[in-house]
Amino acid sequence: MEEMEDKESDLDRMRDNQQDKQSHDHDNQQDHDHDSQQDHDKPNNDLPDERHTSSHLPTVQTSSSEDIETSDSLDETKELEQKKLKEAEDDEREQNRLTAMNELKEIEIDFAHLKDKLYETQLKKLEFELKLCEMNKHPDFVYFMKMIDENFKGRIERSINLQKNRLRCLDNQTRAYRVQIHQQFIKNCEDLKYREIRRITSDWYEINKERRTMDTASLQSPEYYQYNEHITAKNVEEQGTINELVRQRNALYREISNMEGMVKYKRVFPSSLNYIKGCDDEEMEVDLREMTS
Numbered sequence: 001m002e003e004m005e006d007k008e009s010d011l012d013r014m015r016d017n018q019q020d021k022q023s024h025d026h027d028n029q030q031d032h033d034h035d036s037q038q039d040h041d042k043p044n045n046d047l048p049d050e051r052h053t054s055s056h057l058p059t060v061q062t063s064s065s066e067d068i069e070t071s072d073s074l075d076e077t078k079e080l081e082q083k084k085l086k087e088a089e090d091d092e093r094e095q096n097r098l099t100a101m102n103e104l105k106e107i108e109i110d111f112a113h114l115k116d117k118l119y120e121t122q123l124k125k126l127e128f129e130l131k132l133c134e135m136n137k138h139p140d141f142v143y144f145m146k147m148i149d150e151n152f153k154g155r156i157e158r159s160i161n162l163q164k165n166r167l168r169c170l171d172n173q174t175r176a177y178r179v180q181i182h183q184q185f186i187k188n189c190e191d192l193k194y195r196e197i198r199r200i201t202s203d204w205y206e207i208n209k210e211r212r213t214m215d216t217a218s219l220q221s222p223e224y225y226q227y228n229e230h231i232t233a234k235n236v237e238e239q240g241t242i243n244e245l246v247r248q249r250n251a252l253y254r255e256i257s258n259m260e261g262m263v264k265y266k267r268v269f270p271s272s273l274n275y276i277k278g279c280d281d282e283e284m285e286v287d288l289r290e291m292t293s
Contacts, residue, residue, distance in 0.1 A: 132138040235241050279287070
């Protein structure tokens with residue numbers, strides 16, 4: 001496109017130069033005509049003046065007439081030469097004008113051809129760009145499509161990052177809720193445990209208190225030993241009776257110790273203390289077999 005504009009400017013300069021040349025030739029022709037007119041109007045100094053020569057020349061009638069004829073013939077010759085020169089100049093001027101007109105016409109024709117060529121070039125360029133657009137290969141189209149794709153990819157990437165951040169926040173929130181719920185559950189379990197321990201401890205204290213009270217009451221009761229029907233006031237001081245009572249007392253202590261062990265390690269307690277007696281070897285073996293099985 002810049003080359004076309006340069007060609008158009010060159011054609012304009014050529015046209016201006018041609019017009020300047022024609023105007024300059026016209027001015028030179030006018031100056032030449034003016035000079036020739038002045039030469040024609042100026043008196044002929046080469047010819048002898050009659051006033052100056054009349055005194056020196058002999059007064060002869062024939063010589064003066066010849067001079068007049070000679071001067072007339074010279075004037076006519078000069079006029080003819082001037083006419084010829086003027087005609088030649090006119091012919092040359094007309095020829096130059098025709099030449100300039102022809103050159104100007106050729107320039108206009110060349111300019112028209114150049115203009116048509118520029119139009120054809122521009123049309124071909126537009127057709128080529130249209131084909132590129134139809135084939136999705138135009139540079140501007142490719143550039144804008146690239147921008148659109150980059151913008152689309154950026155939006156997708158931002159959406160993915162936003163989703164990841166939301167999922168991460170949701171995961172953190174879920175973990176926090178889970179930890180809080182778990183801690184609350186542990187706290188509730190601990191509270192329940194402490195309440196149950198407090199309740200069991202209170203019950204255990206009451207049971208022990210009641211047991212100690214019952215033990216004290218049973219030891220103070222004189223009827224406690226009346227289940228030994230074979231012991232009477234007559235034989236109570238006998239050595240065999242005393243040994244039997246000592247054996248029963250030791251058996252009672254062992255039984256109480258066993259019950260304390262059962263309460264401490266097995267967490268069980270018998271329902272009654274009445275008719276407590278020691279167990280023999282067979283009963284002990286049976287109990288041991290049951291405990292081991």
